[in-house]
Amino acid sequence: MRIGELSERTGASVRSLRYYEQQGLMTSERTPSGQRTFHADAVERVRLIQLLLAAGLSSPRILEMMPCIHSGTTTRAQRRMLEGERLRIEERIAELESARERLSRVIRIARERDEERAPAA
Amino acid sequence: MRIGELSERTGASVRSLRYYEQQGLMTSERTPSGQRTFHADAVERVRLIQLLLAAGLSSPRILEMMPCIHSGTTTRAQRRMLEGERLRIEERIAELESARERLSRVIRIARERDEERAPAA
């Protein structure tokens, strides 16, 4: 498929797809005229890239872990890296949960105030 | 206390504290010579700002919700805003959890491979 279709099917912008390729995160073949052609499994790969990018991993990091993901084989250093990234994600989740709790508290209190003024039941 | 002490006690850089003030997120008094002076409760406030910033809220948003947080009173629009931000945080958490699961799977598989090669027990 061409880049436009891949974009549509993944939700990634055409610009982003070209960027991913430039970062070595994915490959494409080219037609004689130079247009990119992607295999069907590129869809899955793009989704994975987006997932990891959204989790705050840098593209060099993602590049680094691509072989681990595909082969299931890792060196000790790679294992440490993977665990380090997972830890970072977990810390990030904890931060977000803490902020969510804070917001929920504010919302709950505001709701109680509101019901005081205009009892629901 | 002066800005350096507040920085130490909150972990926020002096630069950041000045920025928060500039964004209207906090206030300070000034000595006759122009140096900022903060009240003790500024520590709590900075921690709150950092919590919300870390959760991805913009400083105008945080500014907007400050009165809600302190008074517990909200307009309908504010309520919607608060709930919207909470939703965004929850979506973000879901993204991160999904990435964490993906990484955990990779790590687990790598571990199994490793134990095949060098059985632990």
Next chain:
DNA sequence: GTAGAACCTGACATCAATGTCAGGGTCAAG
């Protein structure tokens, strides 16, 4: 009073993925 630490303002730099524009090929349908 003097040295050094801490403070002030203002300005510019940073990071990384993405948006956007310019200028120009390619391709399918009429």
Next chain:
DNA sequence: CTTGACCCTGACATTGATGTCAGGTTCTAC
């Protein structure tokens, strides 16, 4: 052959909190 949609490269812009530097003032301790 022409039109319009799609593609190409390359370059510059964006975002927003924070880092950093310059040039200057203030405070503290000796």
